[in-house]
Amino acid sequence: MLSRRRQHVAFQRGMTFYEHKLRLKAGTALNSYLRQVARSVADTGTVPAHLNEKHRTRVFNTLLAHYTETTANFGKLALSGIAKGKKSALTPLEALMFSWVRREALRKARMITDTDRDTVAAAIEAGIGEGLGTQAIASNIRKLTSLTPRRASVIARTETHAAATYGSIESVRDAEQQLDMKMLKAWLPTSDSRTRPEHLAMANHPAIPLDEKFNVGGELMDRPGDPAGSAGNTIACRCSIIYSEAE
Numbered sequence: 001m002l003s004r005r006r007q008h009v010a011f012q013r014g015m016t017f018y019e020h021k022l023r024l025k026a027g028t029a030l031n032s033y034l035r036q037v038a039r040s041v042a043d044t045g046t047v048p049a050h051l052n053e054k055h056r057t058r059v060f061n062t063l064l065a066h067y068t069e070t071t072a073n074f075g076k077l078a079l080s081g082i083a084k085g086k087k088s089a090l091t092p093l094e095a096l097m098f099s100w101v102r103r104e105a106l107r108k109a110r111m112i113t114d115t116d117r118d119t120v121a122a123a124i125e126a127g128i129g130e131g132l133g134t135q136a137i138a139s140n141i142r143k144l145t146s147l148t149p150r151r152a153s154v155i156a157r158t159e160t161h162a163a164a165t166y167g168s169i170e171s172v173r174d175a176e177q178q179l180d181m182k183m184l185k186a187w188l189p190t191s192d193s194r195t196r197p198e199h200l201a202m203a204n205h206p207a208i209p210l211d212e213k214f215n216v217g218g219e220l221m222d223r224p225g226d227p228a229g230s231a232g233n234t235i236a237c238r239c240s241i242i243y244s245e246a247e
Contacts, residue, residue: 011074011164011168011242012238018070020156023156025066029058037120038142039138041137055116056109060106063104063108066163067100070163070167071101071170072097073167074168075097082243120144126140154235158237161225166225169223183245184244185207185208185209188240189240198216198233199239
């Protein structure tokens with residue numbers, strides 16, 4: 001069984017790698033959408049529905065591939081830390097992972113692209129209110145790309161984190177049954193000035209059985225990044241989930 005610190009370091013190292021991959025793809029998708037919308041507004045004064053659908057499909061496919069890879073690899077990472085000397089053939093639950101991956105990719109693609117659509121609509125509405133022509137409004141839409149790096153970073157951190165903790169905990173749950181052992185989980189925050197106070201407080205929370213919930217600022221959550229938590233408890237979270245065997 002790896003120490004708490006080694007589990008935390010391994011988790012954060014994996015997060016950095018996969019987060020970087022998604023940040024690049026999310027940024028490229030958003031900038032492509034904004035440029036296409038700006039071109040359409042300049043030419044016709046409208047945003048055709050097919051551009052929004054095309055953007056949603058691209059984001060969905062990006063998340064689907066990212067979730068698939070992330071859940072599998074963080075599942076393997078978690079198993080490598082708990083299964084040493086017990087059963088080397090343990091593998092993450094592919095069927096369970098696939099069900100979650102597809103469901104979450106659909107849900108999050110809708111949320112992300114609806115926000116992008118609303119941002120564009122607000123820029124158009126503001127331009128009309130200022131009496132701008134279509135060329136000027138299109139120029140303002142192109143300028144929205146300046147916001148892309150920050151938005152892509154938030155998306156990458158949030159979505160990678162959710163997939164990583166899901167793949168991790170479900171793989172450990174399966175191992176617990178296969179190996180006939182009792183595992184505990186602990187919420188380990190990144191302790192710095194950027195961490196939410198409610199998450200910092202989790203450093204003092206005792207390890208609990210896998211089927212119990214963490215009480216995080218009054219919200220019950222299965223793990224860091226759990227979609228059951230509010231946006232205030234999940235967006236851009238940097239906390240790790242680590243495991244130990246119950247005595």
